[in-house]
Amino acid sequence: MTEEILGIEIMDLEEAVSCLWGAGIYAESGMGCTGPVVLIAEHNLNKAREILTDKKFIG
Numbered sequence: 001m002t003e004e005i006l007g008i009e010i011m012d013l014e015e016a017v018s019c020l021w022g023a024g025i026y027a028e029s030g031m032g033c034t035g036p037v038v039l040i041a042e043h044n045l046n047k048a049r050e051i052l053t054d055k056k057f058i059g
Contacts, residue, residue, distance in 0.1 A: 003045045004030075004037040007058045013038070016057040023051050 020027040028039045
């Protein structure tokens with residue numbers, strides 16, 4: 001895991017990770033310095049952001 005996606009509500013964090021798994025992207029939940037994060041591989045960053053935006057997990 002080399003990239004973090006910020007801005008996901010703590011109550012939605014596990015659902016967001018499951019959403020990415022369903023799309024074939026391995027992700028993990030974690031806590032960063034500023035709050036909850038989704039951790040993903042660098043090569044999946046753009047696709048993961050697109051999916052999480054479409055599903056309204058991030059703006």
